[in-house]
Amino acid sequence: MKDTIKQWLNEGIVDLFIGYKKVMEHPLPHCFTKANIEEVDDLIIGPSRYALEKIATHISALKPDIKIGMLARDCNQRALSVLYIWNQLNPENVRTLNVNCCPSNLSKHGDCSYLEPETPGVNKQLVGMDNTVDPRDIEGFDQPQRLSRWMYEFQKCIKCYGCRNICPVCFCQECSLEHPELVGTGALPPEVPIFHLVRAVHMAGRCIDCGLCEDACPVDIPLRLLYRKVNEIVRNVFDYETGSCDNQPPFSILGDKATLEPKPLMRA
């Protein structure tokens, strides 16, 4: 793999390659270039992961023509496909090298920081939301329990914006979560549940279920679970599979004019 990267850099197939390098024993995202090609020997591949495509988006926003290579897991690939759809990256300028990801029939061994999520403690299981369950299990709770459990989780929020900052598909210049008229800025704790629901709505048709938000959350709010439900709705109601469809999600108007048929899709 290192030889391939060196070859790509030397032959100019890519101008830079984004991977991981160990710095002070910490695996950190690193940009490998032709000028420092010997660094490629330090490339590491392991369970640590980061939204590399987010770095690629930032770089290509500054230099649109630069050719970028990057390591990609399945979640990176899904995020890339969303970023292509939203014109944040040009697929012609991105080359990926696939790395081992979740365990499957082909590869028994998996490399992902999410493979072993922590088992929640007793109190969290009692009054909060287990991060590891399926959205369907939540629907098993009755209505006041669902509200109470979600509110327990949301009220822990310290509004660090970690979920948004790590998110590979959060690319808006202006973020609703910082809009003073939508979400009160500067105030702590944030307004719940609005803060989290605003983000959840924006994840509809975008979230690729990488789980980095939950990895990043310092207070362990089951965000992945919430966004998984959000995209389950998008799939069930609109038949749109986020991350593997090549058209924009159902909430976007395509083309120069609105072409929405005036028909109700489904009456709730």
Add this chain to the structure above:
Amino acid sequence: MTIKRITFLQELLAFMGLEGRLHLEWISSAEAQKFVRVITDFTEKIRALGPNPLPDYAMAARAFGSDFPSAITIGDADERYN
């Protein structure tokens, strides 16, 4: 677009535990009777559901600092909203 978003939001709110509090209807300015019927029905529905539970959480949070209020445990919530 509206119906897409509202349908989505209804499902999301239901998942959160706030079902039945959002309703969408197309009513023309010529449909006064329909307007009356829809508003009356929805008002009745909301009255049956009881007051919005969210301000309780906000008030409790203010009173107890940022800690999750012990006043609202699941048992209490059950009694209050059932």
